[in-house]
């Protein structure tokens with residue numbers, strides 16, 4: 001092609017999730033790799049989607065999202081975090097958190113702007129920064145607790161730093177930010193005038209009686225933060241590709257400028273279905289217990305194995321450390337587990353930009369009890 005197809009992302013191949021899921025299917029393994037449930041979506045939500053399809057909502061939704069849904073989100077955030085987001089100007093419905101994140105980064109990051117990203121991390125942040133000609137500055141979090149060292153963060157800030165991306169609760173480690181973490185972040189963001197992109201897609205998955213702290217609860221963070229959420233994660237509908245972004249008006253104006261040319265608007269009948277479903281607060285308040293039971297079951301079974309674990313505090317991912325079992329790389333270990341033992345996981349080095357390998361594998365426990373038991377029975381024999 002005479003260089004016409006010169007890659008803007010030469011370092012990016014097929015992501016680790018697609019790779020492990022494909023291999024899992026090839027070897028008919030139990031798939032605890034990718035982060036999605038293997039149980040059914042609530043029939044009530046499916047019926048609501050049918051209702052709105054039958055009522056004829058087949059044309060474009062409003063660019064910023066269905067108003068009823070934005071109102072429901074505004075109420076939910078006020079109820080959970082005591083912070084009011086204006087449904088007209090501070091909430092936009094997106095095609096999943098992925099689009100919310102891409103759109104936000106595109107709206108604010110210019111050539112040579114530096115963006116702080118923790119590593120390991122979910123994989124969609126860095127490519128968005130790179131495509132906008134920004135520079136990602138990675139800060140490594142260490143196993144097994146993956147706690148942020150805020151002094152280290154401060155030391156990595158330069159005159160070019162424009163944004164810091166946090167993910168709380170954190171994929172892949174399952175760690176959560178404490179109140180003190182958010183206070184530390186607030187001081188740093190204020191001192192260096194940074195934007196904060198806060199990926200909170202697992203806000204409802206926090207265990208052991210702990211609370212999720214959102215950036216909107218801290219006045220000096222709220223005014224400079226963009227927070228992203230996922231209906232896919234919350235309501236077991238990752239395939240519907242719906243989520244949302246919250247930001248104060250002056251930031252949202254810029255986000256919407258990009259959003260309207262990115263997707264214009266998102267799936268209309270499904271937004272309406274969710275707008276009814278989300279009105280029942282138990283539909284999201286029950287999630288903590290629901291997933292904690294699954295985490296506890298998985299850990300109970302794994303306790304009899306040679307894997308070591310620190311119980312995750314949030315998300316639906318549990319890391320298992322295999323240092324006592326083998327010295328091979330986490331990639332090789334994950335591949336062997338699929339090919340020889342029939343259980344798929346994700347090697348954590350796949351989330352690390354320096355490919356740091358601390359012998360951790362990530363297992364998704366958003367699965368039926370029987371799936372977790374079958375996988376657990378295999379893992380305890382290794």
Ligand SMILES: Cc1ncc(COP(=O)(O)O)c(C=O)c1O
Nearest residue numbers: 035096097098122171230232243
């Ligand atoms: C931390 C994190 N952020 C964002 C996403 C993407 O969410 P969505 O499916 O709504 O695009 C995921 C999906 O796995 C995730 O784990």
